Amino acid sequence: AAGVIQSPRHLIKEKRETATLKCYPIPRHDTVYWYQQGPGQDPQFLISFYEKMQSDKGSIPDRFSAQQFSDYHSELNMSSLELGDSALYFCASSLGRDTRDTIYFGEGSWLTVV
């Protein structure tokens, strides 16, 4: 079965640079989520989109922005990168945005800021 596809899988950037992560949800899934997992930490919710509109916002820094496009894929843009942004970034998707809907995660994108 098709899963959530994330690219790139690994990314190395320097401080103050910009990075963009892409996410392709499971086909027919209309809700996309972004999570950030720091080293040794649990995943933290950043932001979500339902039907191409932002639906909820978590602990996403102002330097980060995201959107969901007409084909339901999503991009997370991170600017003025800091060392502390080094983390594993997960995209996830669900069919619907209700608590009944299971959230499926991609394999993650490893961002290293040097």
Add this chain to the structure above:
Amino acid sequence: AQKVTQAQTEISVVEKEDVTLDCVYETRDTTYYLFWYKQPPSGELVFLIRRNSFDEQNEISGRYSWNFQKSTSSFNFTITASQVVDSAVYFCALSEADGATNKLIFGTGTLLAVQP
């Protein structure tokens, strides 16, 4: 506020031993969902199970079983006859729906190391 507690930071067992991972949650919602995810060393988060708050039946899937008890707000996960491939970080999560969308609150995870 919703919260998930996994008190066991790290567990080490020898292959073929049974192991139980504990998960305790807090929520004021009457309807909620609980999840377990597995994160192997490669990093991906693999969905294992979802349980809704109205279904307290235990579930067994192969070597995995889950014990949900609302009275103690616990959703424990047992692996029977553990194998080296079970080595991973296991996260318990609670589905929170107080905003405009569904989002997961994760516990801090339990690192399971299965030694050959």
